[in-house]
Amino acid sequence: MKVLMVAPEAYPLVKVGGLADVVGALPKALRPLGVEATVLLPWHLFVKAQRVGEVAYAFAGQEERAPLGERWEGGVRFLLLGVPGFERDRVYGYPDDVERYLRFAVAAGRVALGFDLVHAHDWTAALLALTAPVPVVYTIHNLAHQGLVDPAPFFHWTGLPWSLFHMEALEFYGQVNLMKGGIVFARAVTTVSPSYAEEIQTPEFGMGLDGVLRRHAGKLFGILNGLDLEVFDPAKDPHLPAPYSRGDVRGKALAQKALWERTGLKGPLLAYVGRLDGQKGLDLILKAIPHLRELGFYLLVQGVGDEGIAQALRQAEEENPRFVRFVEAYDEALARLAYAGADALLVPSRFEPCGLVQMIAQRYGTPPVARAVGGLKDTVEDGSTGVLFQSYHPEGLLYGVLRLFRLGAEGLGLRGMEKDFSWAKSAEAYHRVYRLALGWGG
Ligand SMILES: Nc1ncnc2c1ncn2[C@@H]1O[C@H](COP(=O)(O)OP(=O)(O)O[C@H]2O[C@H](CO)[C@@H](O)[C@H](O)[C@H]2O)[C@@H](O)[C@H]1O
Known part of the structure; x- marks a missing residue:
C-alpha cells in the first residue's frame, strides 16, 4: 500500500510542535505492516533537498509550476514541494497562511497521483479531502486551528464550485472552514487519542464543529499517538550528559545537575x-507561582509562541529571579x-488532543502532573506514573503537585519508565483505517 502523508511539518526536517513528531514517526511504524509512506511537506528555504522534478497545477485560474525535492531521513522518503510562499523563516504565523497552504494543498493533489491513499494532517492539508485523486484519511491534531477563509477568494483560488458553500459541506458561519471540509469529505477521520475523539463531539471541546463531528461519528476514530522510541530514548540521547535506563538511573542524577547548572535553579524543580x-x-x-x-x-x-504569555512569563522571572x-x-x-x-x-492543559x-x-523517568483531559487522561496513570487533576484552576494544579510529592515523585517516575509508548499498536490501527478507506475489507 502506497500512502502519501501530507503535512505542514515533520521531524527531523521541519518542527514546531507535536504534529512534526507524529508525521516523522508514523511512516517508520507503518513499514513493517507493508505500508510504504512518503511524507510531502512545503519546501521551506531552510530544508536542504535534491531537486527531482516539477509539479504543474492550477491556482487562481493560472497554470503554475513548483519544483519537487526529495530527501531520505531514517529510511523515510520526504518530498518537498516548492510552491511560492514558503521562502520565509517561520512555518506559521503569516497573514497569508491560508493562501500559502491552499496553494500547497492544491499542488499536493497532483503529487498524489500514483499513490493508493492520501493521509492528510490538520487544516493545512484538509483541502485534499475534496481534491485528491485517491481516497483520503484525514487526521485532526488540534481542533483549535481550523483554517477559516472568505468564500470568494477560496473558490477563486481553488476553482471548486460554489455549490459546496452550504452548511453540510464547507460553510461555517459565512466563511469556508477547511477543517470542516476535511471532516465531511474524507473517507475516514482520525484524531490523536480515544478521549479526544469523544470530547470533540461535545460543545465544550468541539470548537463549533461538535455537531459536524457527531454527524460523521461513524467514520471517526481515536488513535493514540506513540513516541518514536529511537528519537526519545534516555539510553541513547546525545543531549544528555550520560545515558541511563530503568535498571541504572545514575545518569538521571547527572542530567539533574546539568539542568540546575544550565538554569541556575535547584530542586525540587517543576x-x-x-x-x-x-x-x-x-x-x-x-x-500558582x-x-x-x-x-x-x-x-x-x-x-x-504567544507574545502575551511570553510577556507574563518574563515578568514572573523578573519578580522571582x-x-x-x-x-x-x-x-x-x-x-x-x-x-x-x-x-x-x-x-495543565485546558484541552489536549494527545500530548x-x-x-x-x-519515558525519561519524570512524572507528569497533568490535567485529566484528552490524551493526557489516556497516557498518564493517575497515582501510578504521574498525577491527573480535574479542575481548571491554579488550586487544581497545586493540589496535583502536592499529591505527586506525597506519593513520591521518584517512585512514580521509575514506574513511568516501564510504560510502552511505542507506535506498534497505533500503526496497526491506522493500517485498519487505511484499508477501510480503500474498501480493502478486514
Ligand atoms: N521550546 C521548545 N523547545 C524544544 N522542543 C519543544 C519546544 N516546544 C515544543 N517542543 C516539542 O514539541 C513537541 C510538543 O508536542 P505535543 O504533542 O505535546 O504538543 P503540540 O501542542 O505541539 O501538538 C499538537 O499535536 C500533537 C500531535 O498529534 C498532539 O499530541 C497535541 O495534543 C496537539 O496539541 C514535543 O516534542 C516537545 O518536545
Missing part, C-alpha cells in the same frame, strides 16, 4: 516544555535535559 498557547494552561502556572515558591519549588518554563526561569527558545537539547532532569513535568511531552517525560 518544568513546563511546549508551545506558549492558550491551550496549554500557562495561566494556571503563572497564578507565589504558592509554589512558598512551598519551596523551583520552576522552569521553556517555550515560544531565584525561583523562576523562562527560556524563550526552541531548544531540543534543553528540552531533553528538562525531561530528564526535572522532578516533575507540568501539563507528547507527558509521554516523553515518563
